[in-house]
Amino acid sequence: MDSGIGEQTGLLEQAAPTTSDEQVKPKSEEAYALPNKPLIVIEPSRGWAPVDLRDLWAYRELLYFLTWRDLKVRYKQTVIGVAWVIMQPLLSTLIFTIFLGKLARVPSNGIPYALFAYAGLLPWTFYSSSLNSSGNSIVGNAHLITKVYFPRVIIPAAAVAGRIVDFAISFTILVGMMFFYGVSWTASSLMLIPLLLLLTLFALGTGMWISALNVKYRDVGIALPVLIQLWMFVSPVLYPASLVPPAWRVVYDLNPLVGLIENFRAALFNMPFNWRALAISTAVTFAMLIYSAYAFRRMEKEFADVV
Amino acid sequence: MRPIIRVENLSKQYRIGTRGPAYRTLRDALTGFARAPLERLRRNGHSNSETIWALKDVSFEVYPGEVVGIIGRNGAGKSTLLKILSRITEPTEGYAEIHGRVGSLLEVGTGFHPELTGRENIYLNGAILGMTKKEIDRKFDEIVAFAEVEKFIDTPVKHYSSGMYMRLAFAVAAHLEPEILLVDEVLAVGDAAFQKKCLGKMGDVAKEGRTVLFVGHNMAAVSNLCGRAILLDKGKIIAEGPTEQIISRYLERIRSSSLSSDLASRRDRRGRGRVRFTSVYFEDKEGNPIEQGVSGQPLVIVLEYQSVDNRPLYNCRVSVAVYDSLGQVLFNCSSELTNNEVITLPPKARIRCVIPRLPLSQSQYLISPFLEVNREIEDWIEGAMILNVVDGDFFGTGKLYPEGWRGKGVLVPHKWLFEQ
Numbered sequence: 164m165d166s167g168i169g170e171q172t173g174l175l176e177q178a179a180p181t182t183s184d185e186q187v188k189p190k191s192e193e194a195y196a197l198p199n200k201p202l203i204v205i206e207p208s209r210g211w212a213p214v215d216l217r218d219l220w221a222y223r224e225l226l227y228f229l230t231w232r233d234l235k236v237r238y239k240q241t242v243i244g245v246a247w248v249i250m251q252p253l254l255s256t257l258i259f260t261i262f263l264g265k266l267a268r269v270p271s272n273g274i275p276y277a278l279f280a281y282a283g284l285l286p287w288t289f290y291s292s293s294l295n296s297s298g299n300s301i302v303g304n305a306h307l308i309t310k311v312y313f314p315r316v317i318i319p320a321a322a323v324a325g326r327i328v329d330f331a332i333s334f335t336i337l338v339g340m341m342f343f344y345g346v347s348w349t350a351s352s353l354m355l356i357p358l359l360l361l362l363t364l365f366a367l368g369t370g371m372w373i374s375a376l377n378v379k380y381r382d383v384g385i386a387l388p389v390l391i392q393l394w395m396f397v398s399p400v401l402y403p404a405s406l407v408p409p410a411w412r413v414v415y416d417l418n419p420l421v422g423l424i425e426n427f428r429a430a431l432f433n434m435p436f437n438w439r440a441l442a443i444s445t446a447v448t449f450a451m452l453i454y455s456a457y458a459f460r461r462m463e464k465e466f467a468d469v470v
Numbered sequence: 471m472r473p474i475i476r477v478e479n480l481s482k483q484y485r486i487g488t489r490g491p492a493y494r495t496l497r498d499a500l501t502g503f504a505r506a507p508l509e510r511l512r513r514n515g516h517s518n519s520e521t522i523w524a525l526k527d528v529s530f531e532v533y534p535g536e537v538v539g540i541i542g543r544n545g546a547g548k549s550t551l552l553k554i555l556s557r558i559t560e561p562t563e564g565y566a567e568i569h570g571r572v573g574s575l576l577e578v579g580t581g582f583h584p585e586l587t588g589r590e591n592i593y594l595n596g597a598i599l600g601m602t603k604k605e606i607d608r609k610f611d612e613i614v615a616f617a618e619v620e621k622f623i624d625t626p627v628k629h630y631s632s633g634m635y636m637r638l639a640f641a642v643a644a645h646l647e648p649e650i651l652l653v654d655e656v657l658a659v660g661d662a663a664f665q666k667k668c669l670g671k672m673g674d675v676a677k678e679g680r681t682v683l684f685v686g687h688n689m690a691a692v693s694n695l696c697g698r699a700i701l702l703d704k705g706k707i708i709a710e711g712p713t714e715q716i717i718s719r720y721l722e723r724i725r726s727s728s729l730s731s732d733l734a735s736r737r738d739r740r741g742r743g744r745v746r747f748t749s750v751y752f753e754d755k756e757g758n759p760i761e762q763g764v765s766g767q768p769l770v771i772v773l774e775y776q777s778v779d780n781r782p783l784y785n786c787r788v789s790v791a792v793y794d795s796l797g798q799v800l801f802n803c804s805s806e807l808t809n810n811e812v813i814t815l816p817p818k819a820r821i822r823c824v825i826p827r828l829p830l831s832q833s834q835y836l837i838s839p840f841l842e843v844n845r846e847i848e849d850w851i852e853g854a855m856i857l858n859v860v861d862g863d864f865f866g867t868g869k870l871y872p873e874g875w876r877g878k879g880v881l882v883p884h885k886w887l888f889e890q
């Protein structure tokens with residue numbers, strides 16, 4: 164009976180027991196030659212820490228995979244999947260065209276109202292959905308934040324990146340509409356590229372900041388949709404900015420979306436650009452980006468502890 | 471030789487009560503700021519919430535190729551230490567340096583998404599754990615084979631059985647190849663066969679010369695894997711040295727604190743804490759208190775508890791798990807298994823778990839009471855109390871259980887049939 168004991172003591176037999184001696188002594192000194200500088204230094208951070216670009220670069224694949232997960236899950240979960248991305252601005256355009264274009268006769272700079280509205284809703288939907296999903300991204304990914312290390316900024320960045328893909332999909336509808344209404348592309352359309360870049364940076368700047376604030380103050384997430392709704396009305400999405408009285412424009416133009424959406428249309432429909440508004444948008448975008456990078460770095464230290 | 475991990479006076483302070491939603495809102499912050507600027511100044515910017523040191527002045531070194539166990543009771547700071555070393559959270563004070571790539575495994579299946587297929591989750595989880603796409607491509611087949619999920623690799627993981635899910639999750643983690651691996655209790659889940667496979671894989675990792683920090687509650691696993699161990703208690707290092715020695719120090723400490731049946735003052739507990747066990751003791755079938763159990767005789771485990779308020783406890787689940795002295799679970803008595811009705815308990819009472827024929831041989835055991843109210847764990851004290859069992863006539867033959875088998879596993883009623 165006794166002989167059986169050794170073999171039957173449990174599940175751990177496979178993990179061959181190793182004596183402490185074997186483990187402490189290395190095979191040879193140079194087999195484990197270590198670089199002089201430690202790879203990772205851990206200490207409490209003080210003051211303003213710059214964004215670690217090298218670290219970000221090392222984790223670029225994670226950005227890709229998180230974006231990909233976001234898209235995959237989003238497109239898989241709804242019944243109509245990708246079609247939803249197209250339907251959303253298209254349906255809004257239809258409704259706004261009926262009520263604002265036909266009934267209220269909102270001016271649209273001589274462009275068919277449906278095309279005018281879609282050209283505004285496209286960048287707006289990109290911005291608002293980016294802000295919404297990145298703003299909730301840190302809280303929504305608490306299970307990742309508390310269990311693994313990676314540069315935290317990847318999370319809101321991936322949320323914005325996913326919306327770029329949405330934007331690209333709904334952009335194809337715009338191309339179709341341009342064709343349908345016989346509006347031809349011109350060289351000024353090249354301005355779309357820097358405009359989109361600015362819009363993305365602004366979305367990232369605001370999204371990052373909101374996402375960090377949302378960890379600290381949980382009512383931010385609740386207030387966000389309301390704020391986004393209001394913001395739409397103070398941006399030239401459904402009406403031309405020219406409708407705003409010149410005296411108000413000093414304040415109105417401070418909203419970076421004014422310069423971005425107005426010039427987005429100008430680039431599509433070959434109208435004169437509003438450089439003044441664009442300059443303000445650019446300045447506000449970069450100021451916001453720098454501030455929120457700073458705010459995010461300051462608040463991210465506590466994410467894992469409080470989220 | 472230089473250490474691959476060097477930790478110097480590492481400390482971590484947590485504010486208690488800041489966790490969880492709805493604690494602070496922007497509204498509170500704004501109105502509070504407007505209302506009490508003076509008070510804020512007086513308090514010197516600090517809020518009045520309580521703080522604890524989850525880790526205090528911890529220093530140690532780990533040399534390349536070592537496998538070091540970190541043990542200690544609940545709340546000792548083990549997970550906090552690993553979280554700091556994996557850079558998930560910052561230390562409040564102190565310094566640490568690490569000379570190598572770190573892979574941390576605080577949980578298996580981090581980032582798994584139920585809607586995604588097995589294949590998709592392997593890539594996602596691999597990237598989250600720090601693998602590159604190329605690395606995952608290379609190891610993909612091996613991972614799938616290890617997990618034994620070939621047939622379901624393109625099925626969303628929400629359709630997986632929990633066993634398959636765990637196997638896949640661990641398979642990804644097991645194929646990480648950093649120089650340093652930080653592992654936290656991931657083996658607490660899964661069935662025995664799965665645990666064995668994981669431990670086997672861990673053993674391989676150790677033999678490959680990788681450095682491992684291993685947090686565990688299962689002392690058998692710790693002693694099998696680790697050459698050296700560190701004992702933490704209340705955030706401080708109490709002892710450090712050869713594993714066997716440290717484990718016995720640990721068990722001794724548990725035993726000395728598990729001698730008293732008073733649980734109210736115990737701090738090593740988990741759960742929300744709105745209801746707490748206050749005392750645990752044993753009775754015989756006549757209701758007389760007893761000091762020890764007898765093999766084959768009835769044993770009644772009495773648990774006293776108290777709630778912080780006067781509301782009845784709706785939808786309760788109570789259990790008592792019995793561990794051997796190495797921390798392996800022997801069996802678990804749970805009201806969930808025995809009772810079909812929804813259990814509602816008064817805010818303060820005594821509950822009894824009756825074991826008609828104690829299936830334990832002569833040895834020392836630990837019992838862990840657990841209480842869940844409406845799906846929320848309220849209290850759970852591992853190793854709350856020692857249960858001493860003396861030999862009895864379990865099999866009704868008047869014979870005693872062989873000494874070499876004592877304390878190993880449980881006694882099972884059985885009979886033999888012989889052809890004449």
Ligand SMILES: Nc1ncnc2c1ncn2[C@@H]1O[C@H](COP(=O)(O)OP(=O)(O)OP(=O)(O)O)[C@@H](O)[C@H]1O
Nearest residue numbers: 468484485486489524543544545546547548549550
């Ligand atoms: N985010 C947090 N906020 C506040 N307190 C925390 C937080 N995380 C941990 N603590 C506290 O810090 C202490 C140490 O916790 P830790 O999780 O490190 O213990 P542990 O040794 O891993 O315990 P266990 O064996 O239960 O896993 C505990 O008292 C715990 O309540």
Ligand SMILES: [Mg+2]
Nearest residue numbers: 548549550654
């Ligand atoms: Mg822990």
